[in-house]
Every structure is written in structure tokens, then in C-alpha cells.
Amino acid sequence: MTVCRFAPSPTGHLHVGNLRTALLNFLIARRAGGTFILRLDDTDRERSSETYADAIRTDLEWLGLAWDREERQSARLERYHGAKDELIRSGRLYECFETPAELELKRKMQRRRGQPPVYDRTGLHLPQSEKAALRAERAGHWRFLLDRERVDWTDRILGEVSVDAASVSDPILIRGDGQFLYTLASVCDDIDFHVTDVVRGSDHVTNTATQVQIFRSLSCGAPDFAHHSLLTGPDGEALGKRIGAMSLRDLRDAGIEPMALLSHLARLGTSAPVQLRASLDELAQDLDLSRFGAAPAKFDARDARALTSRYLSSLPVAEVMPDLVSAGVPVGDAQPFWEAIRENLDVRADIGFWWRLCTDGADSRIEPADRDYVAAACSLLPPQPWDGGTWQSWTARVGQATGRKGRSLYLPLRMALTGRSRGPDMSRLMPFMKGAVRYRQAE
């Protein structure tokens, strides 16, 4: 039984990088008919908030990434205590008493001497009497005693990975204030929830080595790991540096369609071409982790926008009926109006734009050179209401009267009627144009 999890900490809004992680986990679970767990890593009570937890759920729901089970670490403290006791009993957890300032100083000096800033295990060798004395003045924190050996695993994206645990400090698992840290909590959760596949960003590669040792010391096997490269912005900058940029919330507000975004992220950084898919199931069918590269990939929202436009044009009228109705389109007009505009939308909200343009009328744009031409054409324009044949009969007459043809015949008329050089097929749009056209001279 495949079990995957997406484990954000509710300390901020999700961004596209987070989404890629969530999506991969979701798709793996979906394809295998397994379980997808949403796990809120909220052991840090100060930074975590319910507001962000809600925002995360909202984002996932918007995208259709339904989770089968929700867990939160703040509710599992007892379990972590149990793990702590077990590790102490087996001698893998030891208490330390350095202050953060002392540790920083230590690292600084090691660095200055050209040594790697690895913890020197002072706490491990402290005599009991000294520990008791220290304990009286401050709360100790707990470190996991690493085996100083290489940890190897076959990563489903990176291939054979080998990390030397000797190059890493014994990780702190429990803070002085008793807070359990990610490194331990995550392992306990993966054990208890029987997680089989861990897909996460490659910033966790080193963690994996230490966590594999923790799995072992708790007498459990580690799950399969896959570490994907990190996403950057269009200029290669790290995501999340610019606050709010690339957040899912922003993309949603900008009108990006879920399936467009999902289709893009499922293939970005892979050797397979991006293909617009209609459903998560289709994406799940196509998913191939081995096609992901190890190099960081750039995410450009413009790609998601282009896909959004293509996605919208593929939709049947039933899918957009609520949008048409709320834009004020009468149900009887919905089908033909949708057919008229569907291929000319950037975002869903453009439905309202075109309908308002039809009902409220447009500000025309007339190039100075076309002023006489447009005036002549307008004198030939039949009064509203127009129908599906109006555009053709009108432009034919205008063409005869003025001798114009092709682009120079049509474009000024399109701009006079809609104020834009691009837009829906005019013969399909004209029947809906009931508002007055406000003619004015272009600058």
C-alpha cells in the first residue's frame, strides 16, 4: 500500500515550489491507489498559525489535491516523548548544555581553523555530576548520536546517493524548551503512518542521511526517497525570497487555472514535454520520477498563463456556466456566447469583460488615418440588433464602397467596434453587441 505525505509547516503561504512537492506526492499516491496524507508540521508553536493552516488547505482544495488523511504534529507529542525515551535507553540520544551563543562561537573558531563546523560531542562525554550541575542552571537539549559512516540509498530521482554522516553534526532532536524538532518528529510520523514514499526537495538530502540512522535506531526501515531539484524564479532567484511572489494565492488571484498550473509543474524539470491535461488522473498516469533532472528549474508564471488560456479554450460550456451566469449572460445565450469567446480568453475573468463590452458598449479606437474610412463604414452599418450574418454582409458592402480588403478592411472595423485589435470572431460576437459604441479618435 503506497502512502505519501505532504508536510508543510503552517508558517507561511504555499508557493509553487511547495506545490511541486505536494503534487508529486499526490500523484504517486493516486496512481498507486494509495493514501495521500496532509501533515501539518506545527511543532513550532510560535511560528505556526491556524491562519496559515487554513490557507494551506484552501490552496490544496483549489487545486483539487484532496488528502485522505490529515495529521498534525502538535497532537503527537506523546509519541515523540516515547521515541525520546527509546533513543535515550539505546544510548543514541545525549543531553547537551551549550547555549546557542556558545555553539556559534565554537563553529566560528572551527571555521577559522579550517575545520568543518561539526559539533565536538562535548555533551556526550560530560560526567554525570557535571550534567546535574548544568541542569540546575539551564535546560539541556538533546542530540542524536550519529554513526560516523556513510549512508547510501538509491534515490528515485537522484540515483545512487551517498552522504558521509561524519561530516554532519549530531542533530539536535529536542530543544532546551522541550520542543521536538522536525528531524525526529518526521521520522516518527513516517513510521506510524506507514509512509512508503517520501518525495521532497533536495534541500533535505543531508537530512535523509541522519534520518535514515534514526529510522534504524528505532528499529524501523526507511521509506523510499526521492529528492527533486528546487524551483527558482525566472531569473534564477530562490523562491520565497521575494515575499509573496509565486505564492499559490497570488497565482489564483491572477486567474491561473488549476489544471494549467498542475500540468506545468508535473513536467517542469523533466525531459518530457509539457502537456495540458484535463485531470489529475491523467497527470498521475504520465508521472515518471526518473524523468526529473537534478538541476534546478526555473518557474515562469507566463508559462502557466499561456496554458491557462489554452485550457479555457478547451472547456465545454457546462464547465463555465457559473461564470457565464454570474457575468450576467442569459442562459439562452450561454452556448453561442461561449463559442464566440472561448478561444480568446487569457483568464476566466475575461468572460465578464467581453460580456460587459457587448452590453455596456465599447470605446472604439480609430487611427487618424482610418477616420474617413471608419465614418464611411459606419454609415453603412445596419442598426442593432445585429445577427450572425451582419458582419459578413456589412464588411462586404464596406469593401465594395471603399475598395479595401483583407486586414485593412477588417481591422479598423474591429477596433472601431471593440476598441481592441484582438478579440473574438466578429461575426459571432456581433449578435451580442447591444450597447452603444462610443466613437472617439485614437491619439
Place this chain on the structure above:
RNA sequence: GGUCCCUUCGUCUAUCGGUUAGGACGCCAGAUUUUCAAUCUGGAAAGACGGGUUCGAUUCCCGUAGGGACUGCCA
């Protein structure tokens, strides 16, 4: 400073030592629809740099440069 990863068209990437270095998205042009879009056809567009191995290197090795991750009482 240390460890690890990465570097091919604008972007994502293919290439198991010999290829006119391929595809997709984007872009440009033409065709078509006497409009917009769509579609079709075509086009421009790449091996970071320096060594080495080899008959032959984008491919293997070393180095340099650049980018990223980790090096937290964050996750």
C-alpha cells in the same frame, strides 16, 4: 571555510564517444480563415571555460568559473 549537487537553443530538456546536436514551450515568418484566435508549414536559436584520455569528446577524467543545497535549539 567544508561537504554534496548542478551547468546543452530564451525556457524545460534528449544524446548509453562517431548525430546535419533532437524534441517541447516561447519567439519570428509564410499559408489558410477576405477579421481575432485556432490550425498547418517553415525559420532563427545551444554544448560555460581550460586542460587531459582517445583516431574521434556535448558525452569519460582533472581543473577553473558560475549557480544551488546543506553546514540552525528552522523545516
